[in-house]
Amino acid sequence: MGVLSKLTGAVALTTMLASDVKAQAAGTCSGVTGRFEPKLGEGYTYSVLATGLTSPRHIVIDSEGNLLVAEAGTQSVTRLVLEDQEDIVCVASSNEVASGSTNHGIALSGDGKTLFTSNLASVTAYTYDATTGSVDAGTQIVKGMSFQGTHPTRAIATSQWSPDTILVARGSGANVDNTTVDQAAARSIIKTFSISEGLQAAHDYAEGGEVLAWGLRNIVGLTEDPVFGGIWSVENQMDDIHLNGVDIHTNNPAERLSYHGILNATDNPQKGRNFGYPSCVPAWDPSSITSLPNLSVGDLFHPDDVPDPSDIGACDDTTARATGRLHFPAHTAPLDVKFTADGTAAYIAFHGSWDRSPADGYRVMRVDFNAEDGQPVEAADSTTAQVPVLENGDVGDCPNNCFRPVGLAFDAKGRLFVSSDTSGEIYVIYGA
Known part of the structure; x- marks a missing residue:
């Protein structure tokens, strides 16, 4: 069934009246009704593009300006x-x-002629015609990723700077996946693979490719900075943590944005670095970690019931373990990150918490970057790096009665498309 036949109601282009006031309707697309009235950050407006989709997840704009939507349902x-x-x-x-x-x-490949998709088990490549929206039968280029554990998604990304490379992330098999202290587990890891070689014979995920980063509990969003070529990821960290028998999970650990260097650089010092999981996790609220009084936001520490970190190095040994470049509130679940064309901002979709009371997340936020070096404006221990863009008016209705952002995509006009899986919607943000 086509999306248009599934759409109902009327859509609103909204104008920001005040930072804490719900947006007001100003325009409509025929046959589309948005379920919610989000509030907007200053300078932004929005419309609802589509409803009735079945759990839309990541999205991408093709070379003809069409939107491709991965429908998990x-x-x-x-x-x-x-x-x-x-x-x-x-x-x-x-x-x-x-x-x-x-x-x-x-x-999509850099030239827009190959479409890649991923699921629990594999990555598939299709020859794609953006004019007609047609594909061939598809070729499996990465295999061997099935593991019936906690995290069934496999985030993927391609590179303009290294066009023959596809990045594939595989999350942990449990909240605390002890086997991932060893790279050979091939979970909680980001690997890179040659596309051309995969088209000849599918790579085995565990045995093939190169390790870009590991010790990352569950990477659900990957992207490349279009200006500097750096690779960035957003991570969902551990649930239900304790320290010295004290429950500190409400505000810890931090979710994080991590930097992995430039793929085609002659020397990439970020390549292959370990980020700590499962032995070490980043702090978001040091004030609630009273047994470790010298922690700052983003510092790694060793919670209860996880493997001893000494096999790699102490949690505070930054030569052994990399740390995130920015950190976000616990359990807000960032699922995607995308840069503006000029690289001066990255937008992040926070799917929202399930393991926190009161609930948190369920929003799209902006992080500002320096034009000079392609790094965030704010320091790694900042708690104010996020700028509001699109939020639910009342997260008390979440997760069952609100929008939950998942995928992000910019078109050539700078419009930001946002998928919401639980509500089956696609939003468009103007002014990004």
């Missing part, structure tokens, strides 16, 4: 052909592009 890719209607964008038509190969991940 149907394991398919849906193509939304877009058209401008006055000052908003709407769906002109839709079609299914590929089926049975994705529960989350989607990416």
Whole structure:
């Protein structure tokens, strides 16, 4: 069934009246009704592009300006052909592009001619025609990722700076996955693979590729800075942690944004670094970790019931263990990150908490970057790096009655598309 036939109601382009006031309707796409009235950060407006999708996850814009959506509910890719209607964008038509190969991940090659999808077990490459939205039968290029554990998604990303490379992340098999103290477990890890070699014979995930980073509990979003070429990831950290028998999980550990260097650099000092999981986790609220009085935001520490860190090095040994470049509130669950074309800002989708009371997350936020070096403006121990963009009016209704951001994609006009899996919607943010 096409998306247009599933859409209902009327969509609103909104204008910001005040930072804490819900947006007001100012324009509509025929046949689309948004379920919620988000509040907006200063300078932003939004519209609802589509509803009725089945758990839309990551998204990408193709070379013709169409939106490709990975629908986890149907394991398919849906193509939304877009058209401008006055000052908003709407769906002109839709079609299914590929089926049975994705529960989350989607990416396009630099030339836009190859579509990649990922699921629990594998990564598939399709020859893709952006004009017609057609694909070939597809070729499996990475295999051997099945593991019936906690995290079934496999975030993927391609590179403009290293066009033959695809990045594939695989999360832990449990909240505390003790086997991942060893790289050979091939979980809680980001690996890179040659696309051309994979098209000849599929890479085995555990045995093939190169390790870009490990000790990362669950990477659900990966991206490349378009200006400096740096690779960045967003991570969902551990749940239900204790320290010296004290429950500190409400505000710890921090979620994090991590830097992994430039793929095609002759010497990338970030390559292959360990980020601590499962032995060491980053602090978000040091004040609640009273037994370690000298911690700062982002510092790694060793909670209860996890492996001893001494096999690699102490948690505070930064020569042995890398630390995040920015940190975010516990359990807010960042699921994607995307840069503006000029590289001066990255937008992050926070899916929202399940392991915290009161709930937190359920928003899109902006992080500002320096134009001079491609690094965040704020320091690693900042608690104010996030700038509000699109938020639920009342997170008390979450997670069952609110939008939950997942995937992000910019088009050539700088419009930011945002998927919400639980509500089956696609939002568009203007002014990003």
